[in-house]
Amino acid sequence: MKAKRILSAVLAASVVLFFLTSATAGQKERNFMVTEKVYALPEVTLIDSAGEPVMFSEVTRDAERTVISFIFTSCAGICPMITANMTRSVPQLDKMGDDYQILLISVDPEYDTPARLADYADRFKAGTKIRFLTGDRENVFRVLRSLEALYEGSNKMNHQPVTLISSVKPGAWMRIDGLIGSEVLIEQYRKLVDGQTG
Numbered sequence: 609m610k611a612k613r614i615l616s617a618v619l620a621a622s623v624v625l626f627f628l629t630s631a632t633a634g635q636k637e638r639n640f641m642v643t644e645k646v647y648a649l650p651e652v653t654l655i656d657s658a659g660e661p662v663m664f665s666e667v668t669r670d671a672e673r674t675v676i677s678f679i680f681t682s683c684a685g686i687c688p689m690i691t692a693n694m695t696r697s698v699p700q701l702d703k704m705g706d707d708y709q710i711l712l713i714s715v716d717p718e719y720d721t722p723a724r725l726a727d728y729a730d731r732f733k734a735g736t737k738i739r740f741l742t743g744d745r746e747n748v749f750r751v752l753r754s755l756e757a758l759y760e761g762s763n764k765m766n767h768q769p770v771t772l773i774s775s776v777k778p779g780a781w782m783r784i785d786g787l788i789g790s791e792v793l794i795e796q797y798r799k800l801v802d803g804q805t806g
Contacts, residue, residue, distance in 0.1 A: 640786030642796060645772075646779045650750045654713070654743035657725035662741060664751055668774050672707040675797070676772040678757055680716035681728040686769050686787055691732045696790040697797075698737050704801055710738040715759065715767045717748040756783075773800055 651665040668674045677694065679687035694710050701708060714720035720728075725740040734740070742748065752758050759767035769787040773796065774780075782800050784792070 643783045645783045650754045652747035654741040657740040659722045671709040674774040675710045693790040697793050700794045714742040717742045
């Protein structure tokens with residue numbers, strides 16, 4: 609039993625090391641893909657970490673620009689890196705204007721209650737610019753479907769790193785597939801703000 613726990617810890621550490629290496633290499637070798645997509649946000653209600661309801665179809669009206677990604681609080685792989693990178697991005701994003709929000713949506717809504725999301729946000733010192741969302745499983749998965757972020761099978765570990773940044777065009781989003789660091793997020797966000805692409 610002890611050997612299994614040690615093996616699990618080693619495997620988890622290896623996964624984190626692999627993704628950290630990939631994220632760093634990706635910034636130099638561009639191991640991510642940027643596309644422009646148009647999405648119709650579903651009219652469903654999610655819940656934030658304060659227990660407040662959020663009408664998802666109207667969420668982008670809360671700020672001029674919205675960044676969205678996906679996590680779950682019990683994840684030991686890419687989710688902590690996604691969350692940490694979003695947190696690290698905030699000071700630079702602030703310099704480009706403070707009318708933005710970052711939404712991190714749980715792909716494990718049954719486990720990720722508002723209280724668990726609040727604890728997770730505190731752990732990462734996420735601040736007020738980052739809003740964590742959960743909700744009824746059916747509603748969460750309607751959101752995932754609408755944003756082409758469904759993961760394979762029923763294993764939440766299969767969810768892929770995706771970052772979305774709202775564009776000035778109605779319903780248009782910059783979609784970044786792949787695990788990216790804060791530098792890439794800031795670079796792509798700046799390109800979108802400056803009216804560039806890719």
